[in-house]
Amino acid sequence: MDSEDHIDPELPNNDHTVEEVGGSSSQAPGPSRRKRGSGKRGNTVLPHVLQRKRDQAPTVELDHYDRPVGEVRPELMSYIGMLVRDCSIIPICTTDWRTITDAKNRIYDAVKEKFIVPNEMEKTDILAVAGKMHRCFRCHVKKKYFDKYAPDHEKAFSEALQHERNIDRGDLQRLFNHWETPESKAKCETMTEVRSHNTVPHHMGRKSYAAHLHEMTEERRQKNMPPPRREDLFKKAYTNSQGGFYDPRARELAAKMKAYVDEQAEQGTQVEPIGANDAVAVIFGKDHPSRARCLGFGVNPKRAFGTNGSKSATSSTSTSCDSELRKENQMLRGEVGDLQAKVARLESVVEQLAHRQGLGALFPTPASVQEIQQLGLEASDARETSQEREGASYAHQTSREERGNVKGKKKVPFR
Structure with missing residues (x-):
């Protein structure tokens, strides 16, 4: 028997449940121990990420398009890819991404538990990346195992069950049946025609445009x-x-x-x-x-x-430039928050010194501020009442003088 196809029953495998992937279990699965030939890779399981606790989660850096960049990005992308390739979370027969809301929520919760993702990167952005990776995984399965000219798929089933993680034979059979339908074949021909128009394919590998843009921007900024x-x-x-x-x-x-x-x-x-x-x-x-x-x-x-x-x-x-202005505005708000914290600490130190010297409070507390405002309102009301009384007295005196002047006047005969 070929060593690549041999599995030692005494060795543990890397299968695990959805709860363990989500991080609720502190025990992460170990690396794959399956026997493989020279140069053959095993499944990526990222045990160091699964064992990581929430307080050890790294912060994901975003660019001005709110996409992950920086040192944490490769690990984040690998973790999302590991989740969508686990067929115990998303069955391999899934062909409509919109119908698996529960599985998508599990993936999102797992990512948020192992990484600190800023709020600017919305849930839809994370799930869009996961959906793209799941489509790529189905393409990988089709290219590696599916043969439309084969009389049966027993050999493909056997190889897939050995090399893919948590894959189910029934789900794989349903996926193969879907690929053999006329609708799927017509769509495949259409997409082949669309891809034929791309006469200049890029050669970027795993590094995305976002990562290249971030690195080039930082290099040019330093220079x-x-x-x-x-x-x-x-x-x-x-x-x-x-x-x-x-x-x-x-x-x-x-x-x-x-x-x-x-x-x-x-x-x-x-x-x-x-x-x-x-x-x-x-x-x-x-x-x-x-x-x-x-x-x-x-x-x-x-x-x-x-x-x-x-x-x-x-x-x-x-x-x-709006995104740059928003980013600068956030930085300024952070600086203002730091300055306010420093002012609060200085006020605390001065208050302690004043208390030791027997002086009163030098800075108004929120309670004293409210008392001062209340006294100001009462003084303002009293001043308005006094002005109203003076105005009424002046009007009464003026009215009496006018009546006296009318009585003292002599009547002039009409001429």
Whole structure:
């Protein structure tokens, strides 16, 4: 028997329940102990993440599009991928992501327990990433195990049950039956036709556009250079580590973008770095309403530029700066909070010193402030009452004088 297909019954496997994945159990499953051949990877189970307690959870850093970046991002993505590939959480036969609300809630709760995710990254963003990973997992299963020309799928079932985690034979059979339906075959042909139009595929690997944009922005900020442009992200996605292009078509498109920017600079016009009318939009055309080129998953033109089409450069540029202004506003609020805390500590120290010297309270407490406000209101009411009395007395005296003047006047005969 081949060592790759052999499973020692005495060795523990990495199967675990949904509750353990969610983090309610302090005992995490150990790494996979299944026998594999040379160069074969086991399932990713991330035991160090499962064993981590809530107070040890790292904070996820977000960019100005509210996407995860930084050092924690790879671990977060791996953890979400591990959850969606566990068939005890999401059955492999699931073809409609909208019908598994309970499973999606479990995934979201598990992510929130093991990572501190800022509120700016909404639940829908996390589940959108999970849904994309689950589609990729089904594609992996279909490519590796499904053979539409095979008379039966017994061999595929046997291999899948050995290599995929918590997969159920009945669920896998239902998924294979779904792929053999006319509707699924027609959809497969349609998507194959759509993919054929992508003549210049990128070569980015696991690192996303968001991660590249974050790294390039930080590097340029340290060197006091302007932020990266969208054509810089295009070049990053289609070149190797030495800067050479994988495809001649990509090299031609990058040259057109550079020529357009240089031409506009000679005419005295500054092309916006990332916007609805930047070099990428001019060369490729208007962005699709559901996605913006070279900006990664989850970013559409409305989210990136504030528009659904190519409007004026001024409008798109000002709108794209709104997220930066919001981020700066949050930083300023944090600084104000720190200053208020420092002032409160200084007031406490001064009050302690005054108490030792036998002095009274130097700073008004909330109770004393309310008393002062109440005294001020009472004084104001008393002053208004006094003014009303003086006004009434003056009016009475004036009325008496007018009546006296009328009595003292002599009648003048009519002439």
